[in-house]
Amino acid sequence: MKIGLLGHGVVGSGVRKIIDDNHIPGVEIKRILVHTEKEIIDKSLMTTNVDVILQDPEIDIVVECMGGIEPARSYALRAMQSGKNFVTSNKKMLASSFSELLKCAKKNHVTIGYEASCGGGIPWMANLERIRRIEEIQAFRGILNGTTNYILSRMYQEKQAFDAMLKDAQKLGYAERDPSDDIDGLDVRYKVALSCAKAFGRMIDVEQIPTFGIRNIQKGDLEYGREIGCVIKLVGKANLDGMAVVMPVFVKQEDIFASIPLNYNAIECASASLGLATFIGQGAGSLPTAHAVVQDVLDVVNGVATLQDCHLATVNNTSVEGKYYVRTTQREAFEGYIEQEAKCGFLTKKMCIEKLCDLVRKSKDEAIFVAEVMK
Numbered sequence: 001m002k003i004g005l006l007g008h009g010v011v012g013s014g015v016r017k018i019i020d021d022n023h024i025p026g027v028e029i030k031r032i033l034v035h036t037e038k039e040i041i042d043k044s045l046m047t048t049n050v051d052v053i054l055q056d057p058e059i060d061i062v063v064e065c066m067g068g069i070e071p072a073r074s075y076a077l078r079a080m081q082s083g084k085n086f087v088t089s090n091k092k093m094l095a096s097s098f099s100e101l102l103k104c105a106k107k108n109h110v111t112i113g114y115e116a117s118c119g120g121g122i123p124w125m126a127n128l129e130r131i132r133r134i135e136e137i138q139a140f141r142g143i144l145n146g147t148t149n150y151i152l153s154r155m156y157q158e159k160q161a162f163d164a165m166l167k168d169a170q171k172l173g174y175a176e177r178d179p180s181d182d183i184d185g186l187d188v189r190y191k192v193a194l195s196c197a198k199a200f201g202r203m204i205d206v207e208q209i210p211t212f213g214i215r216n217i218q219k220g221d222l223e224y225g226r227e228i229g230c231v232i233k234l235v236g237k238a239n240l241d242g243m244a245v246v247m248p249v250f251v252k253q254e255d256i257f258a259s260i261p262l263n264y265n266a267i268e269c270a271s272a273s274l275g276l277a278t279f280i281g282q283g284a285g286s287l288p289t290a291h292a293v294v295q296d297v298l299d300v301v302n303g304v305a306t307l308q309d310c311h312l313a314t315v316n317n318t319s320v321e322g323k324y325y326v327r328t329t330q331r332e333a334f335e336g337y338i339e340q341e342a343k344c345g346f347l348t349k350k351m352c353i354e355k356l357c358d359l360v361r362k363s364k365d366e367a368i369f370v371a372e373v374m375k
């Protein structure tokens with residue numbers, strides 16, 4: 001089958017390398033879309049004109065590794081309207097337009113592969129599908145962002161500074177073009193939404209997921225964790241009842257998540273007969289992510305790619321409550337809700353997540369840092 005590859009950056013170049021190096025039978029990259037004429041190093045392969053790919057009847061699969069919402073979304077729709085299967089690593093675009101893209105795929109009898117959109121190289125989506133052949137998935141939680149795990153690991157282990165670690169994560173090709181999505185938790189939010197689609201058959205509006213990131217973390221927050229035998233990890237979680245949250249969490253040293261290093265991700269899901277299953281691997285980086293893309297391509301080539309059913313659902317966090325660590329200069333906003341001092345911050349009384357969001361909003365503190373403290 002012939003592939004049209006949209007994007008030749010970190011992931012796109014990895015896709016090309018894996019396909020070239022492994023001489024995978026039945027798979028050929030026919031065309032690659034690049035941004036500018038300057039990037040064209042092979043005229044027979046590369047183009048800056050997307051129509052050359054979208055209008056080529058020989059191209060069966062369009063693989064999108066451009067990132068960003070537009071023009072990726074429009075290209076996806078056009079590719080599928082032309083009867084081409086679509087594979088993407090672009091969680092932001094997919095999570096923001098999932099219903100529209102799914103409808104388009106169904107109408108045109110093609111599939112959408114998005115293994116690479118969540119957990120990088122970890123076969124996560126594929127395993128969710130396998131588990132669901134037998135039983136419902138009840139819940140999942142995951143370290144779903146390589147950039148922030150890399151930053152948190154090195155800040156904790158080597159006492160490095162946040163900014164320098166973010167720069168390293170960018171150099172290593174882990175971070176998004178705009179790393180705000182990584183450090184503000186938005187990247188994890190997209191991944192939680194897409195995992196909910198695969199795990200529960202429910203598509204939720206990403207805006208409904210309460211999301212806290214690590215932009216404002218300071219060494220003192222990590223030190224507080226060390227004092228109480230915990231490590232901070234950015235965790236996304238959801239369950240079948242509609243719960244969905246993205247938040248830094250103080251996890252116990254003995255929790256499997258505490259030892260997940262650098263750009264690695266770990267995702268755990270629960271179902272009746274399998275029980276807890278944890279999947280660990282590189283969650284960001286060129287080749288691991290490209291590996292997941294090529295796996296999706298092979299599913300199309302082998303005729304086993306499927307398109308799931310999904311219905312729109314709302315987030316319901318009424319059952320989510322906990323004690324939270326908060327560091328803020330506006331502590332009066334939390335008056336009546338503070339249980340005890342905690343190094344440079346404090347611990348709240350037990351409260352529901354909606355209340356926490358409300359208090360954080362009221363504090364108007366843009367430098368606030370919030371994390372859940374696991375029991």
Ligand code: HSE
Nearest residue numbers: 145146147175176284
């Ligand atoms: N920026 C993302 C991360 C890339 O760091 O996890 C992989 O989705």
